[in-house]
Amino acid sequence: MDEIKDSLDKAKAILVVKQSEGGQILLDALKSDLNGIVATLINEYGKLSHIELISLISHLKAKRELIDKIEYSEKEVEILKEELK
Secondary structure: OHHHHHHHHHHHHHHHHHHOHHHHHHHHHHHHHHHHHHHHHHHHOOOOOHHHHHHHHHHHHHHHHHHHHHHOHHHHHHHHHHHHO
C-alpha cells in the first residue's frame, strides 16, 4: 500500500510538470530532439558506425520513455488512485 502511495505521489508530481508551461516546453524540446535523432538515423545510417547507431538508438529510447512517462502521467494517476480504493 505504501508503495502505491509513493508511486501515486511521484505520478502526481510528474503530472504537475506536464501541466506547467515549463513542462510543455520540455515536451516540445524532447519531441524535437526525437525528430532530430530519427532524421539522423534515416539520413546517415549508412555512414554511421555500429557504436554511433547504438548510441543514437539508446538516446532515442531514453527520450521516448521520458516523453511517455510525462504524457501518460494523468492516466497513471487515475490507475493508481483506483488501486488504492
